[in-house]
Amino acid sequence: MQALLRAILSPSFAASILRVTTPILFAALGAVVADLSGVVNIALEGTMLFSAFTGVAVSAFTQSAWLGLLAAVGVGALVGLTLAYSHLKLGTDAVLAGIALNLLAAEGTVFLLYVVAGDKGVSSSLPSKVLPDWHIPVIKEIPVLGAILGKQNALTYMSLIAVVLVYLFLFKTSFGLRLRAVGENPDAADSVGISVHRVQFVALAISGALAGMGGAHLSMGYVSWFSRNMTSGRGFIALAAETLGYRHPVGVFLASLLFGFADALSNYMQSLRVPGEFVQMIPYLLTLVALTIYSGRQRKGRRSSK
Amino acid sequence: MKTDKRFEILRTGVAIGVALLIGFIVTCLVSEAPLKAFGYFLRGPFTTTRRFAAFLEAAIPLTFSGLAISLVFSAGQFNLGAEGQFFIGAVAATAAGIYLDLPPVIHTLVCLLAGIAAGAVAGFIPGILKAKWNASELVSSLMLNYVFLKLGMYLVTYHMRDQSVGALVSLPLKETSLLTQFIPNTRIHTGVFILLITVLFCYYYLFRTSQGYEVRMTGQNIEFARYSGIPVLSVILSVQVLAGAIAGLGGAVEMLGIYKRFQWLASPGYGFDGVIVATLAKNNPALVPVTALFLAYLRVGADVMAIYSDVSAEMVAIIQAVIILLVTAEAFLSGYRRRMLLREVKQSASAS
Numbered sequence: 001m002q003a004l005l006r007a008i009l010s011p012s013f014a015a016s017i018l019r020v021t022t023p024i025l026f027a028a029l030g031a032v033v034a035d036l037s038g039v040v041n042i043a044l045e046g047t048m049l050f051s052a053f054t055g056v057a058v059s060a061f062t063q064s065a066w067l068g069l070l071a072a073v074g075v076g077a078l079v080g081l082t083l084a085y086s087h088l089k090l091g092t093d094a095v096l097a098g099i100a101l102n103l104l105a106a107e108g109t110v111f112l113l114y115v116v117a118g119d120k121g122v123s124s125s126l127p128s129k130v131l132p133d134w135h136i137p138v139i140k141e142i143p144v145l146g147a148i149l150g151k152q153n154a155l156t157y158m159s160l161i162a163v164v165l166v167y168l169f170l171f172k173t174s175f176g177l178r179l180r181a182v183g184e185n186p187d188a189a190d191s192v193g194i195s196v197h198r199v200q201f202v203a204l205a206i207s208g209a210l211a212g213m214g215g216a217h218l219s220m221g222y223v224s225w226f227s228r229n230m231t232s233g234r235g236f237i238a239l240a241a242e243t244l245g246y247r248h249p250v251g252v253f254l255a256s257l258l259f260g261f262a263d264a265l266s267n268y269m270q271s272l273r274v275p276g277e278f279v280q281m282i283p284y285l286l287t288l289v290a291l292t293i294y295s296g297r298q299r300k301g302r303r304s305s306k
Numbered sequence: 307m308k309t310d311k312r313f314e315i316l317r318t319g320v321a322i323g324v325a326l327l328i329g330f331i332v333t334c335l336v337s338e339a340p341l342k343a344f345g346y347f348l349r350g351p352f353t354t355t356r357r358f359a360a361f362l363e364a365a366i367p368l369t370f371s372g373l374a375i376s377l378v379f380s381a382g383q384f385n386l387g388a389e390g391q392f393f394i395g396a397v398a399a400t401a402a403g404i405y406l407d408l409p410p411v412i413h414t415l416v417c418l419l420a421g422i423a424a425g426a427v428a429g430f431i432p433g434i435l436k437a438k439w440n441a442s443e444l445v446s447s448l449m450l451n452y453v454f455l456k457l458g459m460y461l462v463t464y465h466m467r468d469q470s471v472g473a474l475v476s477l478p479l480k481e482t483s484l485l486t487q488f489i490p491n492t493r494i495h496t497g498v499f500i501l502l503i504t505v506l507f508c509y510y511y512l513f514r515t516s517q518g519y520e521v522r523m524t525g526q527n528i529e530f531a532r533y534s535g536i537p538v539l540s541v542i543l544s545v546q547v548l549a550g551a552i553a554g555l556g557g558a559v560e561m562l563g564i565y566k567r568f569q570w571l572a573s574p575g576y577g578f579d580g581v582i583v584a585t586l587a588k589n590n591p592a593l594v595p596v597t598a599l600f601l602a603y604l605r606v607g608a609d610v611m612a613i614y615s616d617v618s619a620e621m622v623a624i625i626q627a628v629i630i631l632l633v634t635a636e637a638f639l640s641g642y643r644r645r646m647l648l649r650e651v652k653q654s655a656s657a658s
Contacts, residue, residue: 042444086631086635089637090631090632090635090636090637090638091635091636091637091638091640092631092634092635092636093634095384095444096581096585096630096634097630097631097634099386099578099581099630100626100627100630100631101627102578103578103581103582103623103626103627103630104623104624104626104627106623107620107622107623108620108623108624108627110618110620111618111620111621111623111624114618114620115336115618120618120620232452233448233449233452236445236448236449237449239444239445239448240445240449243442243445275460275463275464277456277457277459277460277463278456278460280452280456281452281453281456281457284449284450284452284453284456285449285453287445287449288435288446288449288450288453291435291441291442291445291446291449292435292439292441292446293439294441295435295439295440295441295442296438296439296440296441298440
């Protein structure tokens with residue numbers, strides 16, 4: 001027990017929290033952008049999976065990690081646009097369309113993996129690239145903070161920057177204002193001349209692109225390969241983090257850190273003699289508890305809109 | 307009304323046609339011999355008796371999870387917990403099958419009840435969280451799927467594992483607990499009859515009982531249902547418990563009918579398949595077996611294709627996704643629907 005506490009309080013544990021938070025944070029920010037525009041993006045899970053695969057495949061063929069990232073983000077945006085097209089143009093329920101895309105991603109990536117790598121499990125036969133770790137000169141020298149923030153994967157830094165950018169985008173730009181207006185009351189937004197569908201199309205593309213960065217981190221930062229269903233529910237956890245974080249970028253950042261903590265803890269406890277299954281349950285159970293507490297508090301404040 | 311129904315059938319047909327076409331194009335892109343591969347895909351289940359039986363066997367669990375999903379979807383609840391409920395139902399039936407000592411038929415029934423109970427509990431959690439604290443059943447049921455998967459794997463690995471076997475499998479279930487496979491050379495088992503009863507029950511419940519009416523009203527317009535005095539919270543809760551019980555029963559039936567030991571290492575994915583089945587059936591329990599057979603046909607066809615060609619079975623995922631997207635798309639072919647209705651109106655006008 002003491003060993004566990006000591007480990008949790010160490011800077012290297014804090015660094016590992018940031019590392020495992022990265023994909024959840026990206027996807028949760030994507031969830032915020034979509035939700036504030038009035039569309040639930042349940043396809044985040046599948047989007048991450050598609051992007052994780054694309055990153056590996058493109059980086060293997062171009063031998064450039066950055067091109068891989070670019071392609072992963074592009075594919076993420078494309079999945080977001082597909083969701084937007086089915087929901088807004090074809091009139092499919094957003095949740096059903098999201099489920100369809102998730103199912104497509106789960107098996108579709110295995111199909112594609114078999115086509116490009118001849119394997120249905122992992123992409124280790126592909127010479128894919130990894131996004132580099134960045135060393136931050138000044139911070140690195142500071143005692144505790146340096147160990148946490150001095151050296152992380154490029155995408156981890158980008159995820160922290162993304163929190164700020166998404167905040168500025170949503171709350172300090174006129175497009176962000178329009179986006180929130182559309183989500184709050186589409187009819188009112190429409191009556192003042194805002195093209196509701198156009199705004200939601202853009203919002204879902206951004207949402208998908210953010211999830212795409214999270215997917216790229218999984219296969220090109222966290223590990224250096226793609227494996228089937230490697231997202232293992234992170235896209236869904238991101239939805240919970242979004243709810244828990246009050247649909248605000250900063251709140252979502254804190255909520256994602258909480259899930260990152262649970263994830264890191266479960267990784268660490270696997271090395272102790274606790275049955276792995278229980279440890280792996282922690283992030284999901286924590287999500288459940290947090291979601292319930294949050295929703296119960298919300299309910300007192302306002303009536304649900306559905 | 308009649309035109310509406312005709313249109314729905316037509317649209318589903320066109321959606322399937324488009325999906326198959328896209329599947330064929332993808333096959334052409336990846337295969338050396340696409341025609342041969344796609345041919346095997348289309349007539350796969352008819353190539354041997356064994357495969358035809360496999361196609362029927364595959365439809366059984368799909369029907370159970372399709373029924374569970376169609377119940378919760380009818381109430382407008384996006385509870386996707388059928389995945390975990392199915393899994394934990396199978397684990398519960400396994401435990402009862404290994405450890406209890408009972409005479410033949412009774413043992414089977416007790417195992418099925420264990421599956422039902424486990425599934426009902428698993429359905430109760432997102433239901434009560436929604437009814438009491440308004441926690442989104444969508445997110446909570448997705449989280450619970452992972453929890454039940456891990457819990458089930460823990461129970462099998464640490465308590466029911468057969469140490470004498472190298473692979474991670476449970477101890478064998480007692481002979482008395484198993485469902486009889488009654489057609490020689492197939493694995494088709496007496497669970498089929500339990501399935502038929504469940505289909506009838508779900509249809510009757512949803513369309514012939516007052517609670518079923520309340521469920522559908524809640525699904526169509528929850529605010530309206532609330533104002534007309536329907537206890538929506540208890541409806542939401544009870545339908546999720548019932549759906550959980552059905553998914554759990556499905557897991558138990560699959561376990562006792564097909565397997566001798568518990569041997570799943572990952573969730574077999576029937577929960578999300580249930581979404582496909584229920585969506586295609588428009589959440590109508592009477593149609594669920596039909597759409598489950600259809601999906602089973604595609605799956606077995608894809609497996610056969612993978613054996614005889616260079617295309618992997620996962621190709622079927624593309625076809626499934628396109629079908630769901632188009633079948634649920636309200637605007638898909640809606641222009642044609644307008645013309646159909648117009649023609650009908652004109653005809654009845656000229657007739658009178």
